[in-house]
Amino acid sequence: MRVNTKITVCQIVPVMFFLFCFVQVCFGYDTIEKIPVPNGYERIKYDIKSYSHYLQGLPLKDKNAIYKWDGKKVFGVLYNIYAVVDKPLLFKSDLEQCADFCMRFWADFHKIQSRLDKLFLYDYSGKKKYYKRSNKKYKSFLRWHMAYSNSYSIKKGANKVESEALKPGDMFVQNKDGGIGHVSLIVDSAKNNNGEQIYLIGYGFIPAQEFHIEKAQREYGIDGWFTEKGYKKYLSEFPFSPYGKPVMRSFE
Secondary structure, three states: OOOOOOOOHHHHHHHHHHHHHHHHHHHOOHHHHHHOOOOOEOOOOOOOOOHHHHHHEEEOOOOOOOOOOOOOOOOOOOOOEEEEOOOOOOOOOOOOOOHHHHHHHHHHHHHHHHHHHHHHEEEOOOOOEHHHHOOOOOHHHHHHHHHHHOOOHHHHHHOOHHHHOOOOOEEEEEOOOOOOOEEEEEEEEEEEOOOOOEOOOOEEEEEEEOOEEEOOOOOOOOOOOEEEEHHHHOEEEEEEEOHHHOOEEOOO
């Protein structure tokens, strides 16, 4: 009996579509700006040379696994992970925590834009310290600030931001008394026809670990995106509540 081995286009297309969907499910999205926005919303576009645009284009890992500074995987039910930014930690020590990752993104943006002469971070008290005056190499400059400044430094030194002006790069900073605090970073934003905005927000944490984007549950936002009010509610609950009421800050 002769077997017909001829494959038609109609047979191939469904297979290709299945493989495409399989890749999307397994590997997710390769950059932040590929994460879909909810129905009725449109992603806000920013100048190609802006810090906001840089954050929207950050690469994502193909798996939602977070690793600590010692190479061990983060386990537990503390997070609802939307995606993990593909930036391995710079140091084999417990340095790159929440505020430190925000400083690193800000510094990396200046490096990529060839603007290191404009780069500054804050000392512990919130005073600006410029890279060009530091007499340090880039990595050493970052290490010093990760070791000697924190969320309190950003709260004291960075610019205040009004709710209606929030954009990628702005931070929710929690720190009551100069000790341990927390910093969350907006990495993308979208709005609807009524001008209502929603945000993708992420953070590093303790111990030092990779930066992830937290997926908003229903009580905090829409289809994984946070509203401002929803994120403040999220921060008012365990484990972030001990760090105090959040304020909004910006490096710019």
